[in-house]
Amino acid sequence: MQITRRSLFKIMGAAGGLSAIGSRAAAAENTSDDDYGCLADVGRCIGCRKCEMACSKVNALPPAQTSFEDMTVFDRNRRPDEAAFTVVNRYFSSRADERGQPVPAYIKVQCMHCLHPACASACITGALKKQENGAVTYNPSRCIGCRYCMIACPFQIPAYEFSDPLTPRVRKCTFCFENISKQGGLPGCAAICPVEALTFGTRSELLKIAHQRISEAPLEYVQKVYGEHEVGGTSWLYISKVPFEKLGLYPLPEKEIPHLTETIQHSIFAYMWAPITLFGILAGAMRFFNPQQMSGKPSQIQTEKEV
């Protein structure tokens, strides 16, 4: 059955709470050893921004405001936004090179594709979904624009097309879902990275590589794989020669965040069925008066349509 926004609203009042539980269960089911992941080695990254460029190209993102060769963007920290699913940030560690210059560390930031994604759990319509291959994808035709995902994400990843008044979407790294679903396919960023600072593979294999790499150079690497346990584990993993806190990767509980958000949500929905029904009626009215606005953008992820 194809769930459209309208049919969704019809059933929402009754099933709102249940669907959230459903997606939580799906997330746990979907994760396995063969999930894809990506290992980002901060020690290797040279800050060339080629991954940003490739991401922009393979996801057909709007033209960048400044050239991808403009390295002055590093002067301030950036977050991924609706026009850039990934950004590279520069941090200066306390290390200095032979000439006394501080050694920069570059870190690529994008969706971590959590094993138990808080965004998906927070999403009351199932627009965000953990796919079997590891990607957490977004289906704009299901999205009602509530933006709970943005609040729920512990890494502040999802962005919203506030500039688009008619059909705004939540935007975030797709893990190049379509590409990696193909045999031998790669995410754009990992394919272009000139130094293999990004290694693409199954999460279990990546964990092995990561542990091997850090244990082979114990004096250089921080002896930890970020994302192995954080928020219940993430498909994207980081290893680094500078402490993770200095790169904006803060300590997070090992417990998966969904528990938290679901608790909030469930209690909300326990008492809030009335306003939701009201919103449903309002939305129905909007649909009636302005079908254009409510039609949504065509789905990028075709597979999401079938449920």
Place this chain on the structure above:
Amino acid sequence: MKKTFILLMLSAFILLAALASAPDPAKVAEAPPPPPKKVFEDGSPWKAVDQEAAMERARQVPEFVKTVLKESPAERKMRLGEKMPTLADVPYRYMIIDSPILKSPPFDFLSQESAGSSFPGLKIGDIYGPVRFMHLKHAAVVKDCTKCHHYKPDQPDASETTECSACHQKPFDPEFPERPGLKAAYHQQCMGCHQKENKGPTDCTGCHAKNPPDHSVLVKLPDHPDPLMVTKECLRCHDHTANDMLTSAHWLWRGPSPYTVGAEKRVDMGKATNTINNFCVALTSNWPRCTSCHAGYGWKDANFDFSDKTRMDCLICHDTTLTYAKVPTEAGMPYPQLDLKKIAQSVGKPSRKTCGDCHFQGGGGDAVKHGDMNGILYYPSRNCDVHMGGMDFQCHECHKTRNHKISGRSLSLPVAEGSRSCQDCHTDSPHKFHTGEGHEDHNLLNHHLNRHTEHLHCQTCHSPVYAKCKPSKSWWDWSKAGDKKRKVQKDKYGMPDYSWQKGEFQWKESAKPEYLWYNGKVSRHLIGDKINPEETVRLTFPNGGIADPESRIYPFKSMRGKQMADAGNHILIVPHLYGPEGYWKTLDWDSAFEKGMKAAGLDYSGKYEWVETVMYWGLTHETIPAKNALGCVQCHSALKGEKTCNRCHQDNRNVNFKKLAEKGTDFEFMASQGRDVSHLVGQSDYLNFEALGYKGDPIIYGGRFKKLPLGNETAGMEN
């Protein structure tokens, strides 16, 4: 029979007439000149031999190596002992890094056209071009082959220096999870070492040439646009680039003069303002003719607006169709017949063609001005220029450019936006290796050759003759101009000895340079400077001397001639040559001088005389292949006799010292190829040591700062 004779006479006459009028600068050619022919001098199709061989090697994909011998560098050294690979094992000096592996799955999708508006017309896999890699140079500098060739394949017969692409192919291979793919292997190895050694580039464009996007989808122009419309369309995206251009030497024809003595801090010197030469003398009052080489449109008088970006000519440097050309007399306007839309839609990087159209053709014709640059360099043989002919170097690959400021400097003009030298690539001790048959003994020489770099510029030995493949003008006597009846004779190279507009000429081909001490600074005669009419006026002269440690011996073309001077004010005259009232129309020197001097803002006494001038031009191009550089005995007569190296060395090794010392530039071979060098065969005083201030051959008399422990006599320096 009679008819044929008449026809013959007629065609001979037409030919003569054409020849006589060929240098007529006032004549507008009907059609733009065709692109230079891509052929060697003998007419056979041109190819850059070293480049093609390297590209062919780059296409090979070796069989994948699954397992390597796991050993630490120390274990490997111990295993190999004496058998560590050396420079003699380097099979290829020069390589191109462009393996098909880098474009095959899983990278192929980067090279497919995909949507997205950030890079219309450019596939992201194609943004950067292949890398030129000086393999042997790296081996010599790194000194240890096993630093890069870090593992040996497991098979017993495998090479210790197996190529990178044998072990590193596809990335993220689940079977070999920790083995980087080829692209990452190169980047990690190259950049890692460059960073660690603080040597060599670590930015993308330091190694890769960047490919321009396909402008056919970007440039929006109506059919038959005029040149200024084209520029406006360029500015739509490249406005900030135009701002860079506004302050560049190619736009202003003036700029910083850090190497001109006494003008190190000035920024106003150049052709546009105050330099003078002994070819067509000076720009002022002759604009429309001279500015046909200006990267702009319409600089026809002193009022040209240098802040008007729409008057920039982007196409003159960025044309890739090889068809763009400017009318020689129209102040920089292109031929109206050209399809400017097509040219604008194919813009890309400059080439030998775009640079050469002005820089090979300076002085009013091919090979006239520069002694080391001429139309042969569009498609030279390896022997004419090893970089351009052997490896297809384009000008900008050496003359690195940033923000439209092009590095490089010359004696002829003061403006410099950065400087380049051979050492930038070849290092301070360039003689480290000679490989291949017949070169085994050469390694003994390297120590001595490298000592030479303190006293000689590379060109001294590696460009032993200039105007190597095409004659260059060496004498221009303006005082003889004006005789329309004089019959133009051809010299032994087939070059004309006279033009009624310009006077008398002499040409030189495969000429021996003049050698002088040069420390990089130039003394320059400027418009308005006083002269001593009794002496030859030095328009440019290299500074330096034997006692100056900064100075090295450098080869020059000296351009000599007679030009006009104000007999009352004792200054050189700026003549008005081109235009309806110019000398080339009126043949009236008095009026030409008066008008020219007025335009230049100088007082003209009304009396003129002819004075001799000389202008020195540095020689840097036309590098000869290394094995043809000057050899020991060609300068050191001390090594000519029976005693050669064993003058000092009591070396009983089985080395033919005599043969070693006598290798060098093969003038006999060059003569057999039709070059005018027979008088140089067998010379052993190529550099005139006495003229340079030595007492004699430094092998006998000692060097300029050191005495040889075994010298026959000690040298005293002149000053």
